[in-house]
Amino acid sequence: MRRLHLAVLGAAAVLAAALSYLLVLRAQDGATSLFDLRDGFHLASSKGGEVDSRDLAGKPYAVFFGYTHCPEVCPTTLYEMSNALTKLGGAAKDFRVFFITVDPERDTVEKMAEYIANFDPRMEALVPTPEQLPKLASDFRVYYAKVPTSDGGYVMDHTATVFLINADGQLGGTISFGEAAEMREAKLKKLLGL
Amino acid sequence: MSGMRTLLLAATLPLAAFLAAAPGEAHETKIGQIVIEHAWSKASPMVAKAAAGYMKITNTGTEDDRLLSATATITGNVQLHDMKMEGEVMKMVELTDGIVIPAGQTVELKPKSLHVMFQDIESIPVEGSYFNGTLVFEKAGSGQVEYEMMAPNAGMTP
Numbered sequence: 284m285r286r287l288h289l290a291v292l293g294a295a296a297v298l299a300a301a302l303s304y305l306l307v308l309r310a311q312d313g314a315t316s317l318f319d320l321r322d323g324f325h326l327a328s329s330k331g332g333e334v335d336s337r338d339l340a341g342k343p344y345a346v347f348f349g350y351t352h353c354p355e356v357c358p359t360t361l362y363e364m365s366n367a368l369t370k371l372g373g374a375a376k377d378f379r380v381f382f383i384t385v386d387p388e389r390d391t392v393e394k395m396a397e398y399i400a401n402f403d404p405r406m407e408a409l410v411p412t413p414e415q416l417p418k419l420a421s422d423f424r425v426y427y428a429k430v431p432t433s434d435g436g437y438v439m440d441h442t443a444t445v446f447l448i449n450a451d452g453q454l455g456g457t458i459s460f461g462e463a464a465e466m467r468e469a470k471l472k473k474l475l476g477l
Numbered sequence: 478m479s480g481m482r483t484l485l486l487a488a489t490l491p492l493a494a495f496l497a498a499a500p501g502e503a504h505e506t507k508i509g510q511i512v513i514e515h516a517w518s519k520a521s522p523m524v525a526k527a528a529a530g531y532m533k534i535t536n537t538g539t540e541d542d543r544l545l546s547a548t549a550t551i552t553g554n555v556q557l558h559d560m561k562m563e564g565e566v567m568k569m570v571e572l573t574d575g576i577v578i579p580a581g582q583t584v585e586l587k588p589k590s591l592h593v594m595f596q597d598i599e600s601i602p603v604e605g606s607y608f609n610g611t612l613v614f615e616k617a618g619s620g621q622v623e624y625e626m627m628a629p630n631a632g633m634t635p
Contacts, residue, residue: 351526352526352527352596353527354521354527354528354529354592354594354595355529355560355567355588355589355592356560356567356589358521358629359588359630362629362630366630426566430568430569430571432556432571432596433556433571433573434554434556434596436554436596436597438558438569438571439569440566440567440568440569441566441567442565442566442567443562443565443566443567444565457565459565460562460565460567460589461562461589
């Protein structure tokens with residue numbers, strides 16, 4: 284009887300593992316195949332005015348979603364990208380890196396401009412309106428969620444991937460959080476055709 | 478006599494200040510059976526109102542203890558958090574039940590992991606400076622730690 288129980292349990296475990304594997308595969312596949320920037324974006328910029336994705340045609344760029352109250356992932360990623368830009372130097376002089384807030388409630392254009400000024404001048408902050416954000420995040424397949432904290436405030440969970448957009452306006456690659464500097468540089472060079 | 482003592486104190490103070498400020502020195506603080514090693518934070522973009530505190534906490538006792546809460550001079554809003562990567566998504570989890578420090582073990586608060594979260598900071602201390610905080614443990618009680626402000630890229634992947 285006990286043996287039967289074990290067998291059933293074992294079969295259930297195998298089934299669960301297979302199912303979660305399939306789900307992961309589907310999620311990964313979806314992340315690239317469903318990436319859809321056909322509608323483009325038109326967002327307020329820290330450099331004044333707005334950035335229209337149509338004006339970016341023919342020029343590779345990078346996008347990272349985050350927020351200024353972010354203690355670790357955002358400053359780390361931005362410092363790492365900033366360092367990579369410094370290393371690439373003049374070879375990447377027209378390359379632009381956009382930091383888009385997932386917290387437009389607190390991150391005004393002014394605050395984002397002050398924040399991004401700490402990094403390489405090729406880095407630019409973009410601020411979607413609360414109405415623009417859901418569609419934009421969905422086009423990039425970016426997850427974000429407000430998580431309340433005990434003090435009545437909140438932090439944001441968010442996708443920590445840097446998206447590399449090629450000259451055709453398609454997803455040309457991604458850089459994961461914590462990836463080694465050499466990998467990051469190699470990916471940027473490939474994107475820029477260097 | 479008291480004049481002499483004052484003089485002696487005045488003579489040793491600069492030395493004490495120098496010792497306290499020596500960079501890279503492994504600060505060790507004891508709170509009961511708990512030993513705290515090198516509490517630190519890092520400079521971040523000046524408008525950022527948040528910073529994280531890191532340290533190694535060793536429980537030299539025979540009973541599990543729990544870090545319940547923390548305070549800091551730089552803000553009234555301090556929480557205990559865990560950062561997790563779920564696939565490509567960064568998730569922050571507030572640890573309202575604190576952080577268990579098992580008997581005889583070391584728990585490291587470090588980037589991309591468990592940390593003390595300082596929020597609503599008026600002005601982030603500059604690199605190389607120090608600020609104080611307290612840690613409250615369930616059994617060991619409370620004690621003071623001094624956080625060293627490290628470079629913005631401290632603890633990053635090379």
